[in-house]
Amino acid sequence: MAYNLESLVQILDQILHPDHHHPLYVLDSDKKEQIENLLQRTRFLKHFTENSSSAVTNSVYGQQSLESRIRDAAHDAEDVLESRLVDQILSCSEGESFIFSPPDLGKIIEQLDLAKAEMMIIMDYTQKGDTSSAAVSSSRQDPNPKNIIVGVGEDLIQLKDRLIGQASKALQVIPIVGMGGIGKTTLARNLYDDPSVTSHFDTFAWATISQDYNKQKLRDVLLSLLEYDVWDVKPWDDMRRFFPDDNNGSRIIVTTRESSVADYTGSGSSHHQMDLLKDDDSWNLLRQKVFAPEETCSPELENVGKKIAKDCRGLPLAIHVIGGILSQAETNQDFWEQVSDNVSSTVADKDEHFSNILSLSYNHLPNHLKPCFLYMGAFPEDYEIRSSRLINLLVAEGLVRPISDKSLEEAAKMHLKALVDRNLIFVSQQGTNGNAKSYSIHDLLRDLCVRRACEEKFLFIHGGASHDLARSTSCLRRVCSHGPFSFDDAYISPEQSCLARSLLLFKDIKGITGLYLMLSKLRLLRVLDLLQTRLKEFRKEILQLVNLRYLAFNISRPLPSSISTLCNLQTLIAKYGGNFITLAMLKGAVICGIVDMPQLRHIKFKEGTYVRYHDERSRNRFVVLDNLQTLSPIAISEISDRVLEALPNLEKLGIFWDREVDDVRDLSRLHKLHTLKCMSSMLKKVNFSSNLIFPPSIxxxxxxxxxxxxxxxxxxxxxxxxxxxxxxxxxxxxxxxxxxxxxxxxxxxxxxxxxxxxxxxxxxxxxxxxxxxxxxxxxxxxxxxxxxxxxxxxxxxxxxxxxxxxxxxxxxxxxxxxxxxxxxxxxxxxxxx
The missing domain is CATH 3.80.10 (Leucine-rich repeat, LRR (right-handed beta-alpha superhelix))
Structure with missing residues (x-):
């Protein structure tokens, strides 16, 4: 079940238990019992769906599955509750609390009661003897978390010889060709990281170009490789300039699904064709994915495992995914045979076969991980997703199941690690501390992700390869645009768009006026990501979005104090026009409204901008922000004992030296602080202050x-x-x-x-x-x-x-x-x- 009811549970819990330090409203006592009844039923169904087999939640009554009816009832509850909350917040004066009186929820409670009753009846017939749910709930870790390559020894030898062993000094382009999921990138990465290869070349670089290729994307890739600030010439022409045929032994490796590689190589070069794995190599790879080196596989499991590996038809990606399922389950022969039956039952044409095999990985996911996986479809193909961004988005969307003694951010990290362990996503960059810095998803798995996300009314994806599929959905709760976007498209109705909870734009929008008109209709938004669209000012249309949890934007002017109207905001990310030096020296981010935003968890300013307050009144009015974990950066002139006392749970801090300091800045009271960034201006570097007292937790x-x-x-x-x-x-x-x-x-x-x-x-x-x-x-x-x-x-x-x-x-x-x-x-x- 992609919709895991967690979002509704969090909304109901927040209504029943508002922040007692900064109460925005008081719940109408006459409505409290109904909210409690709805929360009780929602938690029951949440627990039930998380611990029952898919046969229960996918059962069909009439024309609609039980799962979809639970989802729609939960959506209805969210809509009526958040609509009433937004109306009442906007009707009150700034800073004024009110009595929240929810609408009647009797019909929704009745819908959930019917779903509960049906679920109990179906479970009596379907749950007996069903061990699949228990089998996949095991917390076994993937014993082989790194990329494993099997059956490509000859490929490595041949390609190494072409890279460093041949006598030719002429420029060579070496395409590695094969179908998606066969391991082209893994093979290339092993070559790229091989010490004998890296020591042979003076310079080496890695880049990814998506299937949705154009010259602009090539330009961006080359810019990132070469770290150039200006590019005036045609990309293909300039590419030849940076890889000249100057008898210097240069080599370029290209991975591609296309058998025709003339565009890469010219007529005189040959490609390297990768073949599917043989049956023995397939089983060897699956065995290494499932079992640690010191573990043994029983003969019974080996017989079933070899059949599973054979049915994967030699495709390494399919074997990795199936291995991810088996590595997370107990070594139970009945479960392995169930997986084997599912794999063998998909014997069809090649593409459909692999698609169905990959679908097994989604079907066997624990319920709380399904929305986290589907959310990867929100990002464009070959997009490298920053870990912090993805985590903050999942938290803001209400998709993270709480874990005892963990923050929601820590729980989200654990959810993503579980997806990595199952080989559904991978860590594309690791931080210096070993934690994931960014994530990516294989294009075949992304295709599965997008298809299921649209089918289950989880995402509406506009533009790119998924545009046509998006037209078939009738739900716009999460809108992700991979191309120039407008809500004026004929197939989007106003009734649908007004219920949207998320808007993520990865390209500029069609007209800034249309943007503000659109925002005036999206009154229930929780997530608004406009970093790719330059705003001239912070307009009232944004200030009306009081349901926002996540806001990221690119603006030319400082933030107004009225930003405090966004009382539910958890993550604030702002990028300012201009360059680092000008902004840092001349203005910074003049802001005071954040002192009245107790739900804030993360404040991040980009392009060298920093937090500064209007006046002494706002500085002295700084209340305790218990939830704030990230603040980056703040001017050192604004850091006082009072400010530090107001940030007891800060974990990440950025400080900008807007002036020399003589007095002590004692950060030692920030006991949870583990990441600290200190910066001054490139124009006028200041002497690093020895009066800064670090906490030992850094x-x-x-x-x-x-x-x-x-x-x-x-x-x-x-x-x-x-x-x-x-x-x-x-x-x-x-x-x-x-x-x-x-x-x-x-x-x-x-x-x-x-x-x-x-x-x-x-x-x-x-x-x-x-x-x-x-x-x-x-x-x-x-x-x-x-x-x-x-x-x-x-x-x-x-x-x-x-x-x-x-x-x-x-x-x-x-x-x-x-x-x-x-x-x-x-x-x-x-x-x-």
């Missing part, structure tokens, strides 16, 4: 555009839990950095980027005993990387880019010294030469 610290002294680094080195340190655009006034014994005892990742004045760096393995990854970029003054760094036993990667020749020589010396003592695990990547 795990990740970023310093940007400061003047640093050796003493500053020694103080930072004493932080007991620091795991990640990034220094960007800083000037070392003392010209040196000499680490002391026992410093940086937990540091795992160190980035030194665009540092000026740092000439001498003295350190050894006693200073960074747990360092895993060292990155040095654009540090022209650094004469040498400390040779003793190579002796750190945990160090895996040293990456250098555009540094002095002597520093590059020291990096090579470190690598050679480690190879001499048998340490071939250390990778030294030298770029820019």
């Amino acid at each position: 795990k990740k610290l970023t310093l940007r555009c400061f003047q640093l002294l050796d003493d500053h680094m020694n103080e930072i080195g004493k932080l007991p839990n620091l795991e990640t340190l990034k220094l960007r655009g800083c000037d070392f006034l003392s010209r040196k950095w000499e680490a002391n014994d026992g410093e940086f005892c937990q540091l795992q990742f160190l980035l030194l980027e665009q540092l000026m004045g740092l000439i001498n760096w003295a350190a050894d393995d006693t200073n960074f005993p747990r360092l895993k990854h060292l990155v040095i970029r654009r540090c022209p003054d650094l004469e040498e990387i400390p040779l003793a760094i190579g002796d750190i036993p945990t160090l895996k990667v040293i990456e250098v880019d555009n540094i002095s020749h002597s520093a590059v020589a020291s990096a090579r010396e470190i690598q050679e010294a480690q190879l001499d003592i048998g340490n071939d695990d250390l990778q030294v990547r030298i770029l820019g030469y």
